[in-house]
Every structure is written in structure tokens, then in C-alpha cells.
Amino acid sequence: MNIHEIYIKRAIQLAKNGLGNTYPNPIVGCVIVANNKIIGEGFTSPAGLNHAEVNAIENVKDKSLLKIATLYVTLEPCSHFGKTPPCADLIIKNNIPTVVIGTMDTNTEVCGKGVQRLTSAGVNVILGTLEEQCITSNMRFFSVQEKRRPYIILKWAQTSDFYISPEETKGEPMPFWITNTISRQLVHKWRTEEHAILVGTQTVVSDNPQLSARDWKGNNPIRLVLDASLRTPKNLHLWDDSTPTIFFISDKEPLPSEKFVQTSFVAIDFTLNIAEQIIAELYRLKIQSVIIEGGKKTLQSFIDSQLWDEARIFTSTQNLGSGTKAPVMRNFKLTSQYQIANDTVNLYHFCE
Numbered sequence: 001m002n003i004h005e006i007y008i009k010r011a012i013q014l015a016k017n018g019l020g021n022t023y024p025n026p027i028v029g030c031v032i033v034a035n036n037k038i039i040g041e042g043f044t045s046p047a048g049l050n051h052a053e054v055n056a057i058e059n060v061k062d063k064s065l066l067k068i069a070t071l072y073v074t075l076e077p078c079s080h081f082g083k084t085p086p087c088a089d090l091i092i093k094n095n096i097p098t099v100v101i102g103t104m105d106t107n108t109e110v111c112g113k114g115v116q117r118l119t120s121a122g123v124n125v126i127l128g129t130l131e132e133q134c135i136t137s138n139m140r141f142f143s144v145q146e147k148r149r150p151y152i153i154l155k156w157a158q159t160s161d162f163y164i165s166p167e168e169t170k171g172e173p174m175p176f177w178i179t180n181t182i183s184r185q186l187v188h189k190w191r192t193e194e195h196a197i198l199v200g201t202q203t204v205v206s207d208n209p210q211l212s213a214r215d216w217k218g219n220n221p222i223r224l225v226l227d228a229s230l231r232t233p234k235n236l237h238l239w240d241d242s243t244p245t246i247f248f249i250s251d252k253e254p255l256p257s258e259k260f261v262q263t264s265f266v267a268i269d270f271t272l273n274i275a276e277q278i279i280a281e282l283y284r285l286k287i288q289s290v291i292i293e294g295g296k297k298t299l300q301s302f303i304d305s306q307l308w309d310e311a312r313i314f315t316s317t318q319n320l321g322s323g324t325k326a327p328v329m330r331n332f333k334l335t336s337q338y339q340i341a342n343d344t345v346n347l348y349h350f351c352e
């Protein structure tokens with residue numbers, strides 16, 4: 001690894017601190033180096049607040065060092081007035097002579113313009129250090145830019161004989177836990193990282209899920225529910241209006257007359273491909289990622305439509321013998337595997 005790669009790698013680590021807090025902005029990390037020492041570091045603050053470069057520059061104690069410093073940043077500095085002024089201008093104003101950039105910003109408002117602004121002010125710009133890793137660190141943002149859809153993660157828990165739940169039981173709806181409590185806490189961490197979370201109607205009716213990240217520090221994702229005929233009983237958690245929630249309902253159904261603050265409704269045609277329609281709607285809403293947590297029919301709709309990027313599957317050691325079968329995977333490659341006590345986590349990526 002050369003010296004530029006070492007500092008960009010550190011900037012990638014910093015960027016990850018912003019995961020789940022910056023939507024709809026990308027996550028960016030920035031490191032400022034002078035005399036072979038890091039003199040400032042920063043990462044993107046929540047949307048509307050400081051970009052990574054601003055935080056890194058603000059964190060430099062001795063600002064006189066900026067005129068001999070190199071600024072490392074994972075994504076091309078912005079050049080437009082969004083909710084904050086352009087970072088390229090701030091770099092120029094502080095007379096930073098060299099900027100090393102991981103990857104270009106494909107957002108049309110920025111693409112190339114940040115670099116152009118810097119070079120025309122005489123800044124020495126070095127492009128493309130650890131480019132692939134910088135793109136991967138912002139896979140949600142780049143999915144929206146390039147594929148014009150959110151990054152899609154499938155997640156489920158199955159028994160060793162491939163069931164995701166037992167036969168329907170009567171009584172209060174609640175989840176049947178297959179995984180251990182540590183695995184479930186990891187799922188809450190994952191929820192804080194994604195922009196939205198989706199489940200199908202039967203999961204809501206059977207499990208009464210909350211879909212919150214209550215066992216981890218961070219933001220709750222936007223809850224998305226499939227509910228063609230609005231058959232979810234009104235006493236279930238998803239109607240509690242406690243967090244932004246979107247019900248996907250049939251375009252043949254009337255919209256509910258009740259007033260909500262954080263709950264809204266989107267009509268789709270349930271006779272057509274629902275995965276495609278949901279994803280198009282999420283793109284329109286500028287949602288950068290979605291974790292789909294079941295059930296079988298909903299997950300299978302996305303698998304069969306080849307609309308997913310990652311699948312995170314827990315397998316426990318218990319057997320159920322009967323119940324709802326796990327979805328059947330297609331177009332995948334196994335990319336990693338690890339244990340959480342008795343649970344095995346397999347990570348798959350989509351491949352054509």
C-alpha cells in the first residue's frame with residue numbers, strides 16, 4: 001500500500017461512521033495530513049449539516065498547516081450550493097495545495113465540476129486512489145445514481161431444515177424466534193444502516209413486528225408494508241404512527257380516511273410485478289436502500305424479479321419439520337460465512 005492508499009483507507013473507515021445518518025446524502029470520509037501526520041479527520045454529518053471536508057478542516061487545530069497539507073477524501077468534493085456551501089470552495093479558501101480523491105461523484109450536479117473547480121484554482125488533484133473500495137463504501141448512493149434504484153438487501157432466518165416459521169398458530173401475533181439474541185441484536189444494527197425496511201402482509205398479521213432498531217443506537221429505517229386490501233388489524237404496531245411508515249395498497253382499494261402524521265399510502269397494481277413497482281416508488285422517494293425481512297412470498301418476489309444485491313441468511317441448528325419453507329435462492333454467489341454462537345450467517349451477492 002502506498003501512502004495515498006493508507007490515508008484513503010483511513011478516510012473510508014471514517015466514512016462508515018456516518019452510515020444510516022446521512023440519507024439522502026452519500027457517506028464520505030476525509031483526512032488531512034501535514035508533515036506526515038494526520039492533523040484533521042471528519043465524516044459526513046446528518047443531511048443538511050456539515051460535509052466530511054468541512055468537519056475535517058474544522059478539526060484542524062493549527063490552521064496555518066493547511067497551506068502545506070494534503071486532503072484525502074473518498075468522494076469528489078461538491079461544487080454546488082445544496083443545503084451547505086461547496087466544499088471545493090472551502091478547500092480553495094484554505095489554500096490546501098493537494099487533494100487526493102477516491103472516486104468521482106456521479107451525481108450530475110457534482111460530476112467532474114468539483115475537480116474542475118479545484119484544478120482551475122491551482123490545486124493539485126490526484127484521482128482514483130482505492131477507487132473500487134470507495135465505490136463499495138458508498139454502494140447505496142451509487143446504486144441510486146447508476147442503477148436508478150435503491151440497494152436491496154434480503155434477510156431471513158431459517159432452521160436447519162429450511163423453514164422460516166412453524167405452521168400457523170392461533171393466539172396473539174408474535175414472531176417465532178429462530179435465531180439467538182445476539183443475532184437479533186446484529187439485525188437491529190443492520191436496520192440502523194438502511195434507509196427503509198420492507199415486510200409482506202402475512203408477516204405483519206402473523207408476527208406483529210415493530211421493525212425498529214431498539215437494541216442498537218441509531219436511526220429506525222422507514223417502515224414499508226405490503227398490504228393490498230389493508231387487512232392488517234389496526235391494533236398492530238405498524239399502525240402506531242410512531243415512525244415514518246408507508247403502506248403499499250392495491251390501486252383498486254379506497255385510501256383510508258383516518259389522518260396520520262407519519263403514515264402514508266402508495267397505490268400499486270397487485271396484478272403486475274410488485275417488486276418492480278415498489279422499487280420504482282422507492283427510487284422516486286429518493287430512498288437509497290431497503291432491507292427486506294420477509295416473509296417467503298415477498299422475498300421470493302424480489303428473488304424471481306432478480307431485484308436484489310445482497311442476501312444475509314441466518315441458519316439455526318433447530319429443526320421444525322413443517323411450516324413456511326424458506327425462499328429459494330437464484331443467481332447468487334456466497335461471499336462470506338461466519339458463526340454467531342449456534343447460528344450460521346451466510347452472505348450472498350447477486351450474480352447474473
Ligand SMILES: NC(=O)C1=CN([C@@H]2O[C@H](COP(=O)(O)OP(=O)(O)OC[C@H]3O[C@@H](n4cnc5c(N)ncnc54)[C@H](OP(=O)(O)O)[C@@H]3O)[C@@H](O)[C@H]2O)C=CC1
Pocket residue numbers: 155156157158163164165166175176178199200201202203204206207226227228229231270274275293294295296297298299301324
Ligand atoms: N424467519 C424469518 O426470517 C421470517 C419469517 N417470517 C414468517 O413468514 C410467514 C409469512 O410469510 P408468507 O406467508 O410468505 O407471507 P408474506 O409476509 O411474504 O406476505 C405475503 C402477502 O404479501 C402480499 N404479497 C407478497 N408478495 C406478493 C406478490 N408478489 N404479489 C402479490 N401480493 C404479494 C400478499 O398479500 P395479500 O394476501 O394481502 O394480498 C401475500 O399474501 C409468517 O409465518 C412469518 O412468521 C416472516 C419474515 C421473516
Ligand SMILES: Nc1c(N[C@@H]2O[C@H](COP(=O)(O)O)[C@@H](O)[C@H]2O)[nH]c(=O)[nH]c1=O
Pocket residue numbers: 156157175176177178179183184187199203204207208209210211212293294314
Ligand atoms: N423470526 C426471526 C426473524 N423474523 C423477522 O423479524 C421481524 C420481527 O421484528 P421485530 O418486531 O422488530 O423484533 C419478523 O416480523 C420477521 O420479519 N428475524 C430474525 O432475525 N430471526 C428470527 O428468528
Ligand SMILES: [Zn+2]
Pocket residue numbers: 051052053077078079085086087088
Ligand atoms: Zn461538500
